[in-house]
Amino acid sequence: MQRYPPGSSLPPNLNTGPRARPGSPRSSSPSFSAAAPTSPRGRIGGSRQLSSGALHHSDSDEEDDRRRPQARKGALPLYSGTRAAGGSGRVLGSRLRGGRLRWVLLGVGVLALLLWKYSPVQDNQAASTATPAELEETVATTKERPIPRPAPPAPQQPKQPPLPPLKIANRPSPPPAPLKIVNVDVHPSSALASSPPPTRNERFLAYSPHSGYHNQRISLENALTFAFILGRTLLVPPVWVGHAIPYISFDKLGRRLEMASKTGLDRCKEFGEGGSKDPVPRECEGYWSWTQVGWEFLVDLREAEKLVPMRERWNQTEAWLEEELELRQGKGKAESPDIYRLKDDTMYQYRFYDSKDDNEPLAKFETRLDITELTQETEAYKLLHVGTLFGTSRLRVFEEANFDARSTFRRAMVFKNELLDEITETIRDRMGGAGRYYGLHLRVGDGIFQKEAKSNMATIWTSLCTNKMKLSEEVCDEMAQASEAKRDPRLRRRALDSPATPSSAIPSSTTPSTSSPFTTETLAHVKRANSRPQREGAYNHAPLPPLPTIKSRQDSPLASSLTCRRPLHTLPHLLPFNAPLFIATDSKLPNSDPNLSIFFDSFPCTFTLGDFASTSATNSEAVEGLTKLNGLRNKDDKVPLGQFLYPQLDAQIAAWGRGLLGTPQSTYSRFAVDVLHQVYHGWEIVERG
Template sequence: MSPKVSRKSIRPVVSPTSTLGKRNVGTRLATFESPMSPANQPPRPRNPGIRNHSYLRTAYDKQIAVLITVLVIAGLASLFTAYYLFTATSRGLLHPPHDIKHTGTLQTPLAKSALSAQTAPIVKPVNQLSFPAEKFLAYLPHSGFHNQRIALENALVLARISNRTLLLPPIRLGDPLSYAPFDELYEASADDRKTRLGFCRDLSPTDFNTPFQCDDYYGYTHISWDWLVDLSGVRDDQRLLEGWNYTDAWLQDELDISTDDIFYIKDSTRNDYSFQDFFSFDPPARKFFQAVQIATLAHRPERLIQLGTLFGSSRLHLRSSANYALRKHVRESMAFTNPHLVRAADGIRAALGGAYLGVHLRIGDGVFEWNAPENTRLAWWKLLHLVLGFAHDNILALERSLFLDDAGPGLPTLNVDYPAMRAPHPPLPPFPLNATPSSSFPCRGPLHTSPTLIPLNAPLFVSTDARSPAHNGLLVRFTRTFPCIFFLDDFPEEVASLRDLKSPVDGVPLGPFLMPFLDAMAVGQAWQVVGTEQSTFSAFVTDVLWRTYRGYEIVQRG
């Protein structure tokens, strides 16, 4: 009798060559009938079934082994690829040589002489410094002095860690060169208008007959870093080379470096790149868009690494204790040591009696001018509370009695300075309550007679960029509180000692450009000094100058 079939169904039979994880690969369809009862089911040979089962099991095990091998290889390949991309800094950092035939937009600057008129008087002969196999690092400075200083600090650290000679630019004083994307800033830096206006050197900037072409000649000048600060300690550990005029021609003629032997890291914004001395897959935790591992700079085969902007106290993210100490050493070397400035600052200090308080108040331009009322009040509060120790209630009462219309709704926010707390200094000796300026510098107003206000009779030196500070309405808060207040204008003899100095580069008088430095050095020698929030200049005064003059550890920010 024929066996009864209740229904038919389809099942896939896996081929011994199938691959796990792939759909419908190596399968075939077979007809399957419902099982018969045991009585009617014919006997099945045992050995063939066992062999088939073992064969399938062995094939499955092989497939699993192959899969594991493939996954391991793929994982290792992924890690290698990620590491390669990271160390190559995304390949997007590598730009074609700085030439019109590659970029299609940038005009290569005209070739200039090896030592241009901008820098010739302050550089050493290149052929005595360089070697054919020497590798270099360069960057593009911009903006005001303190932005240039911070960029130099970062450049010195990067060059030292990557074992490259730094092409050291001069300091630009006066009208600043504003930040621009790499190609624009590179071309602007190589501007040789001063070279072509050499005839202006012999003319007086106050002469009404001066040609109009010379109008901007006296607006800015250049000096060597060695003129202002002492880099001898830095030079003991790394090589610096002056003289580059920001042209490809100079690199070719003096260092035998062609554009094909330059590795460019071109920025299009201020915050494009940061640099770190550790490996991480994580994106930069700071305000920068990409992180470059410093080790990659040391392994680049090109003889020159050309960077764009390096301004920013937090641009270098350092975890190595040796690198952190290196940056500290570099920053300590930025204290002003020019003998002309030192003599003038010492003269101001002596005139103030040696013991005085200091305020560095930036309110004259940009965002600082916009926030001038708030910053002035905040500096006043810091001086009374953090330096002189007045209680909040007493300060509020004094403020309302002296400046009823400018007292503010309540206490200002006095932020905790955590970086300064990480570099504590020994307790200061008590400020002498009988401190007075020399007899040649009488106080501006009558002294306080109330016992609680006697500390306000202390000599106070205010360093500020405000015009006519003694008559500035914002500074009434200080002039009315401190009868013995002084400004840089009160020391004409010390100021005059700098007026005859001229830049050896272009003959431009240096006096007007040096006043902020003298101002900072005078306030930096105070018994204690407070600065302006968010000002890199004030931070330099409080973190570096004041601490260096007292022999304390400097504060590192960033």
């Protein structure tokens, strides 16, 4: 049932007249009037009161008068005149009352005009020189004194300069400065950018890139190694960042790469810059979701160029190959006789071996190809074009020279960008410096990583606490149970009711699931079946200096601009968790992500990349380089680059920490742990395949 304001029995703005009694006359077509007369006092005797803007029936006034209770003694009558003449008395009363009301209104208007005209505030000089207190006093006395008589005008005074505006204590801060846009050249700057015309006997290798950045990186590592063994010049495609092209069979992937071009879409640039108010054309949809940059915009290939000659290939068309490499054209629809195409129908169709003595099984691959035989078969062709080269173990390098070359190519994949390196070093130093904080690379945002987030984070927590921090299982379980109880009221009440309950009696989501392929038996480094043993120093290297015992904020290596999220631990066995922790993650809300809660709960001084972008409760000084990063745009297509570079920056900062741990099954995490972390600390990289 609908409720109405106290003191009223009907909803506002509805008819408040009484219902007609049986037999009383009513109009067949009721009308509504907003100007019906009402008493300033409302109805006498405590009946309902109408506001001046309320609507009511005008055909029930006469019946309403007959039902009206008698007015109390001394009260003004609701209507003037008599009722003997039917409605004439009421009409006469309305006219008389209306006349008096007009005279009253006219008098009030004249009084207000005189007060305004002869008020001392009208004097410009007085108004400009009077203090707020004097103005307030003038207004107060003006209300009490009688209306002054007209006085002769005051002599003309020179105009005074206006007073400066009053300062407002809570004036909003000025808007931030507009973002500085910098168009950067993303093309290579070394010999890769200016390749001479091909020589008569020069042979080339091409491959088809696909998928995300790190899949493309693995493909490039294999392509460089493959070109080194074959003795061919490698055609290097640009890096495709953003919306990726998935793997498909050889011919379909080639056509997809050929069509994936922004040629002829120059008009789309103006929409990205906000220079046009017209609707975005259909051909521009998805224009800003991807772009291409040269590999040397992200990494340093100078050492790799000493081993393998390279030529950039920004154009994926067949016509470009024939013209750039001076290939013979095929007759009709026939392909060029200078191209040998090794076509694949599935991603893991071919596995390449550099030695016939290597008897390693194919594993997930379907067909074995010996590189020595492939070299002889393709020697007469100017271009060898293969499909996908993705897969860490696709190339089995048994020969020592080939193994050394592949190590060089993998080390060359370490990120190398001036602005990203500057930001990384700034945040690293604020976190305490190299090896003075723990680093984690946690993927929970999509696909299999979202599905397996709970078990993956449990595995990483156990590895961090027991293997990296060297703490007992009892301490690790205590922190895990405390984190779980913080979010489960039932567990919290149970812990309070029985504090002596063994830790094993409280179930914890941080216990690795027995159904997960990542159990406690796989927490150590996974040493896959490699063609050669790991180099000395990949695992056995000098340890980093120990972290200080942090009992107070003064003991922490963190910069003074950073503030921990919670008070530090005071119990002696929990002091190791006062160490700083940096989490690189694809979680959109890491602070409130339940998959990451155990790390934020256990480490009071946990930080993510977002904490350094602006000032906040955890950071009093924003990192200027992050603002510059937001302003970077590709010079070619005007697509912002910062959106694609944050994951790379995240991994760099985490890799400078100590004891870096990554997410199982993630090629990105594996690269950060096996290559970035090792190179940053001066250790040999961990080889795979």
